[in-house]
């Protein structure tokens with residue numbers, strides 16, 4: 209199949225910025241524009257020059273900086289808008305004015321308060337004026353998906369004659385439905401006598417979650433420009449997500465008659481940049497750029513991916529800029545993923561029985577914890593390889609903690625070992641720190657605290673607090689757990705539990721009877 213070029217028109221810096229809360233400074237817009245250039249989008253809509261002095265400056269500096277993408281400014285059909293856009297784009301290597309006017313009966317009557325004839329006249333004169341200022345002019349029929357077909361034919365034919373090189377058919381309010389919208393696009397291209405003199409473009413909103421579907425359906429019917437945004441940012445529910453459009457066309461080469469020039473490996477870095485600048489987080493299950501887009505947690509899928517990646521992946525994580533796909537260990541994982549991760553960590557078991565025991569313990573732990581990290585596995589394996597501790601354990605006797613505003617918290621506790629009680633007191637930076645210091649004073653384990661985690665087992669203030677303490681000494685890592693409605697007691701128990709696993713209590717400080 210001979211592929212035609214699909215123009216990727218990115219409007220993150222214009223429509224994306226119309227998301228409440230997503231406005232960006234000039235410097236931030238410039239950073240995003242540079243990333244978009246690296247991503248190799250064909251057109252960057254940098255802003256709406258007339259809207260504010262700041263946006264004018266942002267469009268201007270992007271136009272002066274970006275060399276490899278066309279830089280575009282939006283403009284209404286008024287003289288001032290067009291003039292400001294042209295002024296901001298003066299130094300662009302390749303600049304475009306994007307002018308628009310609404311063509312639906314509802315917008316013309318209530319918003320513009322203009323007759324259809326006036327709208328045609330204004331559109332034509334705006335396009336002519338823009339063409340006198342710059343060579344590349346795009347014209348949009350705002351609210352095209354609710355506009356009358358014959359009226360669209362009339363206005364499009366005239367603006368093409370006036371010099372518009374791109375005709376954009378926005379689904380401004382996200383009302384379109386894929387088959388219907390694409391059919392209209394296709395019929396307009398077929399019907400308008402001079403349609404071959406322009407590129408037809410789509411700009412879809414996501415009010416019904418159909419922005420990408422509508423855009424792709426229109427591409428099948430002849431649209432050769434898609435307007436889209438990084439992470440689907442945009443007015444209200446957003447615009448079509450660039451990453452989804454690009455990867456759909458690339459992944460389903462077998463059905464799309466087009467290709468883009470996007471460097472797909474820049475997708476994830478650009479998505480992260482936009483998310484960090486706007487403060488709009490990317491949901492984990494977002495296609496392509498969500499943290500879970502290439503992550504597998506269930507055993508059957510993990511087994512499949514480990515045997516042959518394509519069983520559960522239609523794209524390669526690296527192709528869109530992730531360093532790798534992910535096998536996440538959790539309660540739904542199976543032996544295949546568990547053993548594969550142990551192998552990656554260089555952990556080997558003497559026998560199959562040990563491996564099975566480790567797997568059983570892993571499942572128990574996974575029932576309590578959402579995600580199992582490498583350190584959890586190392587701890588779990590250390591415990592098994594050391595074997596169950598044989599001697600007696602150090603246990604907690606009583607514990608008193610005084611924590612007063614403005615004073616260092618103070619802990620007093622007793623530890624039991626071989627029927628004897630040992631007393632200790634300490635101050636700390638916080639109550640938990642005071643408890644751990646009091647224990648350390650007696651045991652002198654010198655273990656390093658690697659993790660301290662508190663989980664509420666149930667909801668409510670009477671919930672049991674479940675504490676995990678991870679200690680490391682001499683390369684060995686152990687996890688200790690403790691639970692109690694008093695989280696200080698739970699913390700002390702978790703710490704002691706870890707110490708008992710780390711070191712035979714007999715080897716601890718002489719005060720506890722050790723060497």
Ligand SMILES: CC(=O)SCCNC(=O)CCNC(=O)[C@H](O)C(C)(C)COP(=O)(O)OP(=O)(O)OC[C@H]1O[C@@H](n2cnc3c(N)ncnc32)[C@H](O)[C@@H]1OP(=O)(O)O
Pocket residue numbers: 223226256258259260283284285286308309310319320321350380443
């Ligand atoms: C579908 C879209 O996304 S369109 C782009 C939307 N983006 C924005 O609006 C962001 C930037 N906008 C702005 O900063 C301001 O709205 C400005 C500077 C453009 C205009 O501000 P104001 O002059 O105060 O007008 P205001 O925003 O209140 O109203 C819009 C005016 O533009 C008119 N208008 C709307 N679209 C067009 C158009 N395509 N061509 C000409 N006039 C238009 C409206 O009828 C209204 O005119 P009126 O004041 O005579 O009733």
Ligand SMILES: CC(C)C(=O)C(=O)O
Pocket residue numbers: 223308348349350351376378379380381411413
């Ligand atoms: C100005 C046009 C392209 C627009 O943003 C819309 O109709 O949604």
